[in-house]
């Protein structure tokens with residue numbers, strides 16, 4: 001009988017297992033894919049990713065990551081509207097952001113993790129079942145495992161989420177559609193371009209510079225838009241002859257305040273828990289953070305009976321509280337970006353006002369200043385008063 005089984009070896013599962021291992025446990029991680037494995041992603045690693053990795057592996061881990069040949073330091077975020085207005089926000093020296101292909105980055109991160117984690121790749125969980133005193137985990141070839149506590153780190157199509165949502169009688173928040181390719185495209189080294197243009201709004205298309213001159217290009221947006229305009233055609237239109245034939249797609253489970261993350265004997269972390277920023281589509285930072293926070297809660301509580309323990313007060317509520325300001329602003333910006341006129345006007349105005357670009361830069365890159373983005377004062381200034 002296992003105490004803790006983590007389903008999914010992405011950033012969420014890895015961070016959780018890493019911190020549990022530091023606390024003296026030896027968690028079992030079941031991962032469907034062989035390593036290295038790809039994850040369809042924009043490959044942008046934000047300051048939040050860096051800060052959780054610093055907690056896990058210290059400055060040495062960040063230095064080592066920055067020196068890897070597949071990693072590129074990001075220098076600026078560039079917002080573009082359909083009229084070609086560009087707002088370029090440089091990343092301040094103290095804020096570190098990177099791009100790295102998930103295929104290489106996830107495997108590298110695993111190579112740095114503590115040795116007492118038991119990672120079983122090529123082990124897809126087919127089904128889970130709640131017995132009287134433990135979970136039954138069904139694997140291929142009739143194999144079964146038994147666990148007291150189950151952690152769903154298994155991404156957008158989580159097998160654990162239905163248990164949590166049924167127990168809590170919750171409806172699922174939206175899942176956006178997204179596609180991604182690697183191609184030759186003209187982007188300044190280190191720049192991350194985000195194009196907020198119809199018909200994708202409140203989604204966007206992006207072009208992120210990667211190491212070695214490659215560019216990660218993709219489109220993400222609400223499913224109703226993905227049904228009416230083909231994102232794949234959009235990529236072919238952007239890249240013409242250079243568009244690759246095979247274009248990979250994946251869902252983006254958006255954050256919703258208060259969405260359930262726990263039930264007795266189980267919890268959700270990362271994409272399984274719908275923790276992706278609705279405005280930027282960033283989810284790696286929250287995947288790492290939620291994994292880390294759940295591990296902290298388990299280590300602190302040391303519950304006598306993990307199977308009946310519910311981490312709602314020790315993990316779910318504090319995590320939602322921690323993300324509150326950031327996600328409130330993102331949810332609001334996401335709503336704002338539904339209007340093409342508003343996006344056009346906002347980016348035009350900002351492109352003409354370097355002083356307000358500096359204010360926006362501070363707000364975006366300094367979490368404690370984020371709430372100002374929500375304040376009417378900023379828009380008052382934009383209007384020129």
Ligand SMILES: Cc1cc2nc3c(=O)[nH]c(=O)nc-3n(C[C@H](O)[C@H](O)[C@H](O)COP(=O)(O)OP(=O)(O)OC[C@H]3O[C@@H](n4cnc5c(N)ncnc54)[C@H](O)[C@@H]3O)c2cc1C
Pocket residue numbers: 007008009010011012013030031032033037039040041042043044045046123124125126153154155156157158159178179180218220249250251252269270271272276281282283284285287
């Ligand atoms: C197109 C696109 C672009 C994005 N761009 C960015 C970006 O630039 N920056 C950013 O921060 N975020 C981005 N995101 C979001 C980011 O990719 C996710 O938030 C992040 O990968 C979540 O990590 P995770 O560990 O929760 O899940 P995942 O990374 O999805 O890992 C889940 C793991 O679980 C495994 N698994 C699934 N089912 C089972 C099963 N039944 N049994 C065993 N294992 C299983 C999978 O194989 C996988 O390895 C993007 C997402 C998409 C779709």
